[in-house]
Amino acid sequence: MVPALTEPDYLTAGPAALFSPPWGTHACLIYQHRRDLIDTLVPYLQSGFERDACCVWLTARPLQADAAQKVLARSVKDLDRRLKRGEIQILDARDWYLQDGRFSCSAALNNCIQKGIEAQKRGYEGLFLTGNISWLTGAEWDMFMEYETVVNQVIGNSRIAAICAYPLSACGARELLEVASTHRAAAIRQDGIWREVALGEETLPGEATRMAISQIEANIEQFATLADRIRHPLQLLMATADLSENEYSEVIRQQVQKIDAIVRQLDAGWAGSRAVREYLQNRDFTGGRTAPVTGSGPFPHPSGYPDSRRSF
Known part of the structure; x- marks a missing residue:
């Protein structure tokens, strides 16, 4: 102490x-x-x-x-x-x-x-x-x-x-x-x-980087798949609204535009994930020298601990 x-x-x-x-x-x-x-x-x-x-x-x-x-x-x-x-x-x-x-x-x-x-x-x-x-x-x-x-x-x-x-x-x-x-x-x-606070043994940087790149590649594939799966029914909904043209058509168009905005966020996440993957791949993780910062992007994960005090 x-x-x-x-x-x-x-x-x-x-x-x-x-x-x-x-x-x-x-x-x-x-x-x-x-x-x-x-x-x-x-x-x-x-x-x-x-x-x-x-x-x-x-x-x-x-x-x-x-x-x-x-x-x-x-x-x-x-x-x-x-x-x-x-x-x-x-x-x-x-x-x-x-x-x-x-x-x-x-x-x-x-x-x-x-x-x-x-x-x-x-x-x-x-x-x-x-x-x-x-x-x-x-x-x-x-x-x-x-x-x-x-x-x-x-x-x-x-x-x-x-x-x-x-x-x-x-x-x-x-x-x-x-x-x-x-x-x-x-x-x-x-x-x-x-x-x-004593720290446990750290994951080797190279190993952690490979794990990160692997997860990011999975994220990229997921982003692209989700965006395509959402856009197809959206196009059908918009076409239906245009063809039927009734009292519900404008409501449908507005909701389609809102969902499309969310899909554009998925596109941004896809682009950001690619940027982080390239950033990690281009880094020197051997621990020998300091390198300049050159990239950006997201990287979410799941995990969890029970029996805790998470009430900020």
């Missing part, structure tokens, strides 16, 4: 993976209080500025965007200038992770990778990203853990560093183990005391 920390020690005595992470780090902070977020994420972002990184802070309760900006401004005196330059963005986590009010693996992973690409194109050394996961619901937990698994592999050899912050109140023992297993480093901050 790490001894209790005094106030001046907060910024330097925690795990190095949280305060000054190397590129490719995907770390996790389990926090108890709002102060834990401030004492961890402010120095983390300061470290990003010192490394000439572009920074993104995805905020949620109990430290939302306006409050987070004020807190950061106390330590970063030229924060307004950095915000105007786009060197840092402070956003609502729900706008990043959710699409139409629901968690979207595609949107979240695409945002992460595209921000990494954009940062390097703009001349920054890389991307420092942190997101608070207090918005997550129990129904979305399984999919989010699988998303975290993919992120853990995708950014491993990239110029991206990421910290995910989970509220301790929402995690039982099973959740803690699951969160720890989907990050390269994990630590709990409880009542001013740091505890690092």
Whole structure:
């Protein structure tokens, strides 16, 4: 156990993976209080500025965007200038992770990778990203853990560093183990005391990549098949509405247009899955060198643990 920390020690005595992470780090902070977020994420972002990184802070309760900006401004005196330059963005986590009010693996992973690409194109050394996961619901937990698994592999050899912050109140023992297993480093901050969470043996990057590519190829096939199977009856419904032309025809057309919009989302998922497959295939996962970020896309999975505390 790490001894209790005094106030001046907060910024330097925690795990190095949280305060000054190397590129490719995907770390996790389990926090108890709002102060834990401030004492961890402010120095983390300061470290990003010192490394000439572009920074993104995805905020949620109990430290939302306006409050987070004020807190950061106390330590970063030229924060307004950095915000105007786009060197840092402070956003609502729900706008990043959710699409139409629901968690979207595609949107979240695409945002992460595209921000990494954009940062390097703009001349920054890389991307420092942190997101608070207090918005997550129990129904979305399984999919989010699988998303975290993919992120853990995708950014491993990239110029991206990421910290995910989970509220301790929402995690039982099973959740803690699951969160720890989907990050390269994990630590709990409880009542001013740091505890690092021991991680089990990690899947070899090459093996995990092959598994990811295999699942993505299955997703691509499923997206294409579903889209084709839906479009055929839609065409028949639209033709019937046009031919019969009665009081129901306009209602049918409107509903067909709504379903067609959903099919276009499947098309977007298909395209995104192809982008992620190409991204993984083109990466250097041998662990020898850092490579630039070059792709984007989705990757959902199912899984589950009973007897837990998933009530965010």
